[in-house]
Amino acid sequence: xxxLLESGGGLLQPGGSLRLSCAASGFSFSSxxxxxxxxxxxxxxxxxxxxxxxxxxxxxxDSVKGRFTISSDRSENTVYxxxxxxxxxxxAVYYCAKxxxxxxxxxxxxxxxxxxxx
Amino acid sequence: QSALTQPASVSGSPGQSITxxxxxxxxxxxxxxSVSWYQxxxxxxxxxxIFDVSNRPSGVSNRFSGSKSxxxxxxxxxxxxxxxxxxxxxxxxxxxxxxxFGGGTKLTVL
Numbered sequence: 170x171x172x173l174l175e176s177g178g179g180l181l182q183p184g185g186s187l188r189l190s191c192a193a194s195g196f197s198f199s200s201x202x203x204x205x206x207x208x209x210x211x212x213x214x215x216x217x218x219x220x221x222x223x224x225x226x227x228x229x230x231d232s233v234k235g236r237f238t239i240s241s242d243r244s245e246n247t248v249y250x251x252x253x254x255x256x257x258x259x260x261a262v263y264y265c266a267k268x269x270x271x272x273x274x275x276x277x278x279x280x281x282x283x284x285x286x287x
Numbered sequence: 288q289s290a291l292t293q294p295a296s297v298s299g300s301p302g303q304s305i306t307x308x309x310x311x312x313x314x315x316x317x318x319x320x321s322v323s324w325y326q327x328x329x330x331x332x333x334x335x336x337i338f339d340v341s342n343r344p345s346g347v348s349n350r351f352s353g354s355k356s357x358x359x360x361x362x363x364x365x366x367x368x369x370x371x372x373x374x375x376x377x378x379x380x381x382x383x384x385x386x387x388f389g390g391g392t393k394l395t396v397l
Contacts, residue, residue: 204386206333213290213391214325214333214376228384231288264332271321272380273338280332 171195171276173265178281183257185285189250191265191278198246199223202268205239205250207261208280215261219268220248233259255285291316291377291389298395304365307392309377310358315387317358321380324353324362328373337362364394372396 177189191203205217218239219228227239233252241248248265262282266274292310299305309316309324316322322340325333335344337353340360350371352363360379364371377389 206388213374214327214378214388216378216386216388219386226384228386230385270338271319272378272386273321273323273335274325274333274378275335275338275344277332277334 171267173267173276173278175263175265175278175281178263178283180284180286181255182287183255183285185255186251186253187255187283189252189263189265189281189283191248191250193246193248193265193267196267196276198241199243203241203248204266204268204274205248206264206266206274206277207259207283208264209258209261212261217263218250252283255283257285259283260285288381288383288385288387291379291387293375293377293389293392295390296393296395298397299364299367300397301367301369303367304363305367305394307362307364307375307377307394309360309362309379309389311360311379311387312358314382315379316355316360316377318382319380320355322353322355322360323378324351324360325376325378326371326373327376333376367396369396 204219262280267276269275324337327333
C-alpha cells in the first residue's frame with residue numbers, strides 16, 4: 170500500500186523559511202515523479218512543484234518560482250519542499266502526491282498546514 | 288499559468304447525471320491528453336477519479352466518466368448518489384511542463 174506522510178508545517182512570520190518533508194513508502198520511489206500541491210483555507214487546489222523520479226528535473230508554479238526549491242533523497246524515499254521568503258498568501262495545507270504517468274496524482278498524503286502571519 | 292475554468296457549482300437529484308466542464312487553452316487541455324479529475328470531500332485529501340482524459344483508476348465507480356473536445360474537458364457523473372456530493376477539480380499538463388488545476392466545482396446532490 171502506498172503511504173505518503175508530510176511533516177514540517179507550522180506558524181511563521183512573513184519572510185521566514187520552512188522545509189517540508191514527505192516520506193514515501195509502498196512503491197518504487199525513484200520510478201515516479203513527486204508533486205507538491207497546496208490549498209489555501211476555503212480555496213481550491215494549486216499545483217506548486219514537481220520533481221522527476223530521477224531528481225534531475227524540477228518544475229515550479231510561477232507563484233513560487235525563485236522562492237521555493239524541491240529536492241528528493243532516494244536513499245530515504247523522501248521529497249522536500251524548501252520554502253523561503255514566505256508570504257501571507259503562502260498560507261495553505263500542503264499536500265505531497267505521487268504522480269503516475271503524466272499529471273495524474275494517484276496517491277496523496279494527509280497534508281501539513283503552513284501558516285504565515287505576523 | 289492561468290487556472291483552468293470550471294463552473295463554481297452544479298447540482299442534481301439522486302439518480303440523475305451531471306457534467307462538469309473544464310476549459311483551458313491549446314497549451315494545456317487542448318494540447319495534451321494528460322487531463323485528470325479529483326474528488327475532494329471536506330477535510331479530506333483529494334482522490335484521483337479520472338486520468339488521461341477518460342481512464343478510471345482501479346476501484347473508481349464506472350458512474351464517473353471523462354471526455355475532451357478541443358480545449359474543454361468534461362467529467363460526467365451518472366446515477367448521482369448522496370456520497371458524490373463533494374468538490375471536483377480538473378488538472379492538466381501544460382506546454383511548459385507545469386501542471387495546472389481548475390478552480391473547482393462544488394457538487395450538491397439535492
